[in-house]
Amino acid sequence: MADSAGAPRPSSSVKLVLLGEAAVGKSSLVLRFVNNDFQENKEPTIGAAFLTQKCNLPTRTIKFEIWDTAGQERFASLAPMYYRNAQAALVVYDLTKPTSLIKAKHWVAELQRQASPGIVIALVGNKLDLTNASAAAGGNSEEEDEESGGAAGGDGGDESGDARKISTEEAKTYAEEESLLFFETSAKTGHNVSEVFTAIANAIPETSLKSTRGPGASNAVSRGGDEQRVNLTGPRGDAAKDSCAC
């Protein structure tokens, strides 16, 4: 993301939630986006509450507050507070694992039921490095081509080296039907990862950015706005907030 030397742009926080079957690479995608890092054989997520990352657009800066499921999706035990006020969701499947797309569709339905209307949902097929397309993909991303090729050969199992089980067409058609953003990514090589987040940032309507938190318009529009929120770190915090007078 390029730095602009120009005037400061307005910045807004956006709550983004991750959803998807265990081990499809939800946390890895975020790790790639936030730290430009990837860990092989990563343990199931422990210790990540949420991560933040800024995304600079030409006219504004979006600061993503990225919430990880913390494993609570494993036994269908995500709490309403997880979805609440989310303005964006990343629903991830593993394009080498057919059940993971079924699961992803379930999460999309759940979001349409539970989350704020107007939430931007991106459907993401991850582990593109395990498919033949990874050659082309690798070409776009910078220095990790070799590593990626190696993994495709090693983990693919397929003679052609292509472990893909879900065609781009199938997932894309579904995404279009449900009006979802759609990407195929590799958290491992970084292919398409920042593109997903930039596309989400662009898709968030300007109107829902005016309030710091969530569109939430259907349910409870606060009459008092954000100033009704009580700051538990004391009145000092409030004063500091006032002085910023944005």
Add this chain to the structure above:
Amino acid sequence: MESLGDEPWDVVICGTGLQQSLLALALSRSKKRILHTDPNDYYGQNEAALTLQDAESFAAKHAGGASSEVDEKKNVVRNAAVWKPDDAEAQGLKFPRAYSLALAPQIIHTKSKLLSSLVSSRAYRQVEFLAVGSFFVYEPAKDGSDPKLSRIPSSREDVFSSQSIPARSKRSLMKFLKFVLDFKSDDQRPIWEGHADSPLTDFLTAQFKLEDDLKRYVVALTMALDGKASVRSGLAAINRHLTSMGTFGPGFCAVYPKWGGLSEVAQVACRAGAVGGGIYMLDTSATVKPCSENAKASLELSNDITVEASSIIFGQDTTTGAEAISRLVAVVKSPLNSLFQVLVEGAPTPAVAVVALPSAPSPIYALVHSSDTGECPVGQCVVYLTTLATAESKHGLEQALAMLVKAVEGEESTVPCLYQLYYEQAIGDRKSTTENHGTSPAFSFPPLSASLAFEDSDLEAVKTAWSLILGDESDEETYLVFEDREGADAEDEVYE
């Protein structure tokens, strides 16, 4: 379903009520392997926030009376029922998920240890707290005037500027407020200690010559459910009220977590448990299997998995105490705006108002929640009425609701009630219990206290359970004191 049986669990926590959830939060950095289950498909148990659909299954589950199959014990939640008019939807009732009815609508005083624990454990960042605003007393019709709600002045400035209190009464009230602020000091103790267990009202007359109107204000502020606070407990309650004012900003002494009160705290605490590596399974009940004396306890889960646990945590769902409270949760189709005025400059818009209504044998308290709480759609309110349970209390609560609405909206008003959830909740003996299954201790949390404001004493059992599980590893200094996790930075909304 993935396998769970192979894991040697250090702790299996059954139930996601507030105390079990806070325990999960307290253990979230301990490296203990924790399985946390709940028989319901929502978080919070008796502190949950329910959609209308959840409310119906809650009412069906707890429709029975006090008696249970076990010995002399009584069900904690009983006689539950839901009601709505036949044409509720036509009158304005929205879809079931537009509502979030709190089973634990307690207000939380700003000085409560619950808040300081949420801050020190960094869990507070995910909870939105709203201000609890004015306290009112219902004044029945007299001398030809309509019934009305009188706001209780709750600070010295407030008393000064009050138009309705005669000057002489103001002086006695000020004298009393000054005394309460300092009632535990050596100077003031002799004044009340001799009467500590007598009724507060008598003391107010004898010591401060307070008139009846002012006495009603003071007694209402104690929020004692029986309306008969003793001098000791009453002074402590009013002291808490006054000293909590202004802690987090002007004009309020208590806060309320948006989206359903303590339910939200339970959810956030469980999330912290999950972030720390705990495994969460809703919709799963657990029963202890018989085991030999020198083996770890086994629990059979309702999904046919059996797990071993070094220690087990439960919540008590039966109690020996006979006393109970009646609760009526009502959705009314009016924003009742006049209850949520900002009265002090710079104060946040309150989302909760407290109303005391006279009633026999015990008073009725109403906690009125605006749609800002996220518990109902805009244009509606949720009213939580509470009184001590008697054979007549349900009827009494329904009447009080009608009286309250008319006092706000005028005698002629016809504000419809769109939905009601009624239930009774045992007060219980509030003692935790520990028994052993094989070599594994099983600890049970008592039900939360039935009071209208969160009682810090409810946190004691959490610490007891925490010490029990950690044993020698428990270091008081680290209890609920955590660093922020990576990425959870406080800076927000700045231009760069």
